[in-house]
Amino acid sequence: MVHVLTRVLGALVALSGLALAAVGVWFATELGGSGTATFTARPGTADPVVLQPDVLNRVDAQVTVTATPSSGGRIWIALANPSDAEAVLGDARRVEATGVSVQDWVLRTASQGSGDAADLSAAELWRNQDDGTEALEMTVDQANAPETVIALAEEGTVETVTMTVENKTWFVEAVIAALVGLFLLAVGLVVVWPRRRRTGADAGPAAGVTATGADAAGPPTDETAELEPMATTPAEEDAPAEHDPAAPGDTEQTEPHTTKEATP
């Protein structure tokens, strides 16, 4: 029963290690050496797109939000205190970022509210703002957290909103995860399939072999070896631990034995 349990646990460890190694390698590949995670949403909306602190301010690294207008459009992007952003938006219709998905590197969004937003660019509560016809970036410094970013199409729509976080530690952690996974995989495999006793001239004495010889205690007899039935299975043996060549009373083997030969 214990033996079966050990093998099951070993298999689980091996599978977990395999999964961890795969995830680590995948993350390391996706993040690159700089540890850059990029999440993209494609709202395609004329309504404000809002990124709240629970998306922007959950890491210690700098976050860059990039908003791109539709072709021929014009975009405005701003940074504000969360309560200010809420106050000026009111219950207006907006697309709000709700989180990220690392599986497909997507910035998840959901539509909320009703009615048109006020003239956001006229308000003077922004910590920083910019507008233009090309993609615009807004940097979120965590020293000023919490903050909210709002992107709004003054003409056309907000085509894409990208949130980029650069954290080199993530790459290192991904590599470490891959290495730990490989280690666990190896441990699991060893547990599931333990090392089998080696065969050949340099193999140690098989269990159950009793050797006699000139140096052996007791009266000398002919130099022969006497085989006894094995009491244990090979998997449960640990030949090097069983045999101590330096132990008194040991004598040379007269014949090489393999487990297979020794086992009835």
Added chain:
Amino acid sequence: MSRRITRRSGAAAAALAAVLAVGGCGLGDSLVGLHPAPPEETSSVPLDTEGATVIAARLLDEARASATTKGEKGEKARAEVLSGDALTVANAAAEQGAADSGSEELAPSAAPTVITMSRGRGWPRAILATTLDEATNTQSLHVMVSETPDAPFTIAESVQMLGGAELPAIGADRSGAPLVDITDGDALVMAPDEAYDAYAAAVAFPKPEPNDAVSTDDSFSQALVTSATAQQKALKKLATLRQKHRPDLEDAVAFRLADGGVVAFGLMRRTDTFTPAKKAKELTLPKEYADLLGKKKVTDRFAVTSLEPVALVVPSEGEVRLIAASELLVSGKRS
């Protein structure tokens, strides 16, 4: 043998437990540095100093640009950057052609310095800034106000500081200064609106009503008394002058000072009433009065009105005192 099996099982179980622990129960979040967003501190100033300075500079530039434009076009342009008492004074100055002299507070082109902002994240919000006209070494105080979240700031008060006057310490950079209702006299020698009434009464002519809690030892009130006395002396007994100040505090703004006092910005309207004596045949008016009244000589009683934006410091103990004031003659009326 069974001990070895147990040891191996234990190692496998421990490894499995470690794997599960790494992946479960939010430990992964900690490993990658994810944490809840910090809470917002809502008791500090709403803008950083740099942002507030940009707003103040823009408003002052735009106010200067529209200061001399008369008519509806000028009023519309000024209404976009001015409000309250500052708009009242600026419109009157533009119509009187006195924009250059009457709105000197807006004339300096020096970059503004933000003194403080209103504390907290509510509305209305205010920025208190100052400018220095290096040519005249005159410092002006400006209060910019945003009434609602989607309303831009406008200059609500603009007034020149008196020579030698000091604005007491007011909210540090990040903490700001709370806005105070001008009718709230809690922990003050009197409510700010009462202080305006008391000061107005104390500088009335010819019968001032001194108040122990109000100081009139300032250059503005002294100039008022001096000029009124000289005017009365010039009229001899052919006419009498009565000077009355009426606070108009509908758009007043007040900030809490660091020592618990208040600095209040408001407007007073001064009416100078001239009543000819029966023996007077006529009174010859100076040009500025004649322009307002449309006549160079009058035989009946007439009054001229001036706008007086002033800033009062209302302490928690001691005397109310004036630190900033200016005046602009805006209208005249015959009765």
